[in-house]
Amino acid sequence: MGCVIATVNMKGGVGKTTLTVNLATCLAKNHGKRVLVVDLDTQISATLSLMAPQDFAKARKARRTLSHLIDKAVRPNLESKTTIQDVIRPYICTIKQLDLLPGDIDLYDEYLVSEMLHEQAVKEGKPNFSEVWNRFETQLIKGILEPVINNYDFIILDCAPGYNLLTRSGIVASDFYLLPARPEPLSVVGIQLLERRIARLKESHNSDSPLNLRLLGIVFILSGGLLGRYYSQVMKRVTEDFTAAQLFKNRIPMDVNVAKAVDSFMPVVLNTPNSSGAKAFTRLTAEFLQKIASYQNVQEQQPTKMNLASLD
Numbered sequence: 001m002g003c004v005i006a007t008v009n010m011k012g013g014v015g016k017t018t019l020t021v022n023l024a025t026c027l028a029k030n031h032g033k034r035v036l037v038v039d040l041d042t043q044i045s046a047t048l049s050l051m052a053p054q055d056f057a058k059a060r061k062a063r064r065t066l067s068h069l070i071d072k073a074v075r076p077n078l079e080s081k082t083t084i085q086d087v088i089r090p091y092i093c094t095i096k097q098l099d100l101l102p103g104d105i106d107l108y109d110e111y112l113v114s115e116m117l118h119e120q121a122v123k124e125g126k127p128n129f130s131e132v133w134n135r136f137e138t139q140l141i142k143g144i145l146e147p148v149i150n151n152y153d154f155i156i157l158d159c160a161p162g163y164n165l166l167t168r169s170g171i172v173a174s175d176f177y178l179l180p181a182r183p184e185p186l187s188v189v190g191i192q193l194l195e196r197r198i199a200r201l202k203e204s205h206n207s208d209s210p211l212n213l214r215l216l217g218i219v220f221i222l223s224g225g226l227l228g229r230y231y232s233q234v235m236k237r238v239t240e241d242f243t244a245a246q247l248f249k250n251r252i253p254m255d256v257n258v259a260k261a262v263d264s265f266m267p268v269v270l271n272t273p274n275s276s277g278a279k280a281f282t283r284l285t286a287e288f289l290q291k292i293a294s295y296q297n298v299q300e301q302q303p304t305k306m307n308l309a310s311l312d
Contacts, residue, residue, distance in 0.1 A: 001250065002036075002152035003292065004145065006174040010182060010197070011190030012161035016046040016223030017045040018258060019180045020158040022267040022278075026285035029269070033153040036088065038145070039066065039103030039172050041160035047231065049104045050092045052265045059089065059267060065266075067104035069144045074113055084147050097254050099152075107166060134204055142173040147207065161190075163197055169199065172205060176295075183234045191238070192262035200265040216291055218233050218242060219284065225303055250284040 005018045012097060027033040041047040041150055059065055064087045072080055089100045113136075121132040145155060157170040171177060177198075181191055203212045218238065238247065252258070255277030260267035269278045 002034075002155050003159065003176070004149070004155045004174045005179060006157045006159050006170050006177040008157075008159040008167060008171060008177055008194060009179055009190045010161060010163065010193040011186055011274060014162070014182050014190065015180045015252065016222065017041070017049060017158055017220055018268075019178065019252075020046055020156050021049045022281040023178075023285055023288060024156050025093065025095065025098060025267045025269050026186055026282055027154055027289075028095050028142065028280065030285065031270050031289065032097060034099075034151065036101060036148070036155045037092075037098045038101040038141075038155060038157045038170075038207045040107075040157055041103060041139070041158070042105055042107055044103045044105060046158035047100065048265060049262060049267060050098075050100050050265065051102070054299070060104060064089075065102045066144075067107045070108045070140070073140055073143060074108060074116055080281070084144060087112060088148070091112045093270055103158075110165075113165065116311055120151075128201065130204070136141050136170050138172050138205055140169040141166065145173060151265055163228045166199060171201060172211060174213055176214050176292075179218045180217055180221055181238075183222060183231045188224040188234055192241075211219060215242075215246055216288070216295075217248045219248045222251060222254050248287055250286060250287050252280045252284065254278075274275075 006034060007016050007023075009016055024035045024037045028035045037046055037050065044056070051059075063082060066087065068080065068082050069084055069087060071076055072082070084101070087101060092098045092100045116138055118129065118134050121129050124132070141157070149155065157174060159167040159170045161167075179191060179194065188251070198213065202213065205211045253276050255268070255275055257272040257275035258268045259275040261271040264271045267281075268275060269281050272278055
């Protein structure tokens with residue numbers, strides 16, 4: 001079964017999409033992993049970082065974006081034969097192992113979602129509307145991904161900043177989350193807000209089955225202008241709140257090539273592979289795989305201990 005990773009921060013402009021698309025590309029190109037990028041943000045930054053606007057326009061016109069899969073989840077009686085396999089764009093950036101589930105500028109109608117869930121709560125005779133909402137939130141992204149989850153080694157969700165329905169549903173559907181940040185005070189506030197929100201999310205979804213979501217690590221993507229003044233104090237605050245294992249050792253340096261790559265509608269690791277930013281993402285990807293492997297090793301050892309205990 002594929003490992004689902006959410007890239008998320010409550011604050012925007014921290015390099016979330018940059019991390020998503022470059023990590024995904026490195027995993028597919030350099031390590032032969034089967035990777036699916038899912039764009040959950042209406043800004044469609046991940047989509048336009050991996051495909052040209054004219055190609056996105058064609059996909060949208062053909063109703064081959066994530067919005068139509070969400071629409072089917074919101075309106076189960078909708079007569080639509082569109083499947084997730086129809087929507088996924090394979091061979092992104094001519095990389096055989098890299099696929100994209102394009103986002104959309106209009107992903108869902110909040111009024112329709114609320115109306116559908118209210119009707120469902122009334123039909124089931126449940127006065128507690130939050131119970132119905134939480135169930136829908138739990139199943140939305142998880143249900144969309146279920147038909148293809150075994151086709152991939154990694155599914156990386158590019159979540160929107162803030163805390164909307166799709167971001168919450170994406171977090172709930174994930175095994176791990178990556179937290180991109182910049183070494184500036186407001187970025188740290190975004191980290192703190194996210195940690196509080198995830199703690200509450202685990203509490204609200206703990207009634208049916210525990211939410212086994214883990215922080216894989218914080219990735220610092222450096223920005224210009226603020227480093228000299230804030231870098232030391234920001235890093236001190238972060239190291240006080242998190243363990244060394246929760247911080248990626250590899251950080252992405254300031255590199256204009258990272259920003260320029262967006263104009264070419266491809267990640268910097270493909271556009272300028274010899275740049276300092278591209279090389280940093282390559283090292284970060286290797287560290288990412290090491291962290292994943294360490295978690296897998298722990299999981300493999302746990303059943304053995306349980307079996308030995310049962311024999312006693």
